[in-house]
Amino acid sequence: EDKVVQSPLSLVVHEGDTVTLNCSYEVTNFRSLLWYKQEKKAPTFLFMLTSSGIEKKSGRLSSILDKKELFSILNITATQTGDSAIYLCAVLKGAQKLVFGQGTRLTINP
Amino acid sequence: DAGITQSPRYKITETGRQVTLMCHQTWSHSYMFWYRQDLGHGLRLIYYSAAADITDKGEVPDGYVVSRSKTENFPLTLESATRSQTSVYFCASSESGTGNTIYFGEGSWLTVV
Numbered sequence: 001e002d003k004v005v006q007s008p009l010s011l012v013v014h015e016g017d018t019v020t021l022n023c024s025y026e027v028t029n030f031r032s033l034l035w036y037k038q039e040k041k042a043p044t045f046l047f048m049l050t051s052s053g054i055e056k057k058s059g060r061l062s063s064i065l066d067k068k069e070l071f072s073i074l075n076i077t078a079t080q081t082g083d084s085a086i087y088l089c090a091v092l093k094g095a096q097k098l099v100f101g102q103g104t105r106l107t108i109n110p
Numbered sequence: 111d112a113g114i115t116q117s118p119r120y121k122i123t124e125t126g127r128q129v130t131l132m133c134h135q136t137w138s139h140s141y142m143f144w145y146r147q148d149l150g151h152g153l154r155l156i157y158y159s160a161a162a163d164i165t166d167k168g169e170v171p172d173g174y175v176v177s178r179s180k181t182e183n184f185p186l187t188l189e190s191a192t193r194s195q196t197s198v199y200f201c202a203s204s205e206s207g208t209g210n211t212i213y214f215g216e217g218s219w220l221t222v223v
Contacts, residue, residue, distance in 0.1 A: 004152075041217055042214035042215060042217060043200075043214050045212070088152060088153065096141055096158065096204070098143075098153075098155065099169075100152035100153040101152050103152050
């Protein structure tokens with residue numbers, strides 16, 4: 001059975017801190033791993049990772065994939081209150097199916 | 111630029127009633143999806159469609175019916191609603207089916223009492 005597991009499920013930090021969110025997976029027909037941010041409504045796309053060891057970066061956010069150990073991390077540096085959201089990890093497998101993890105609820109306190 | 115719209119956004123219904131959630135996209139994307147989001151489960155795929163008149167089951171299809179007679183519409187019907195179907199439902203569309211090009215609707219909050 002396909003499985004995507006995120007940790008921690010919930011995280012509360014102070015503004016300015018750096019956070020690392022984890023995602024491990026066991027999925028057949030792996031195509032890519034994706035990260036989304038969800039703020040009270042629809043998820044919005046952050047990163048798509050296909051190859052191991054290549055860091056994707058966007059501003060203060062970065063992510064990397066390890067296809068040997070079957071996990072990915074999402075880093076957020078110098079966190080801001082606007083980073084508060086649920087962060088979703090998903091694996092795209094054959095036939096355009098996304099398998100999601102449970103999500104990590106991140107709260108940034110001022 | 112309407113994008114992808116869902117209706118109704120909020121619905122309360124009774125157990126046993128039939129409910130249809132509508133999804134409309136203006137991009138002529140080939141792929142459309144229905145997900146449900148529940149606490150502790152993330153998003154789970156209910157049904158998806160690769161083109162008009164082509165639909166397939168996802169992870170949790172039981173109790174749901176879909177149709178896709180037109181490319182732009184992908185309604186989801188709960189034939190006889192149960193309390194376990196209380197959830198937030200997200201419709202999504204994609205031209206290529208790859209994860210970075212999937213666009214989600216705003217969600218439909220359904221409560222079954």
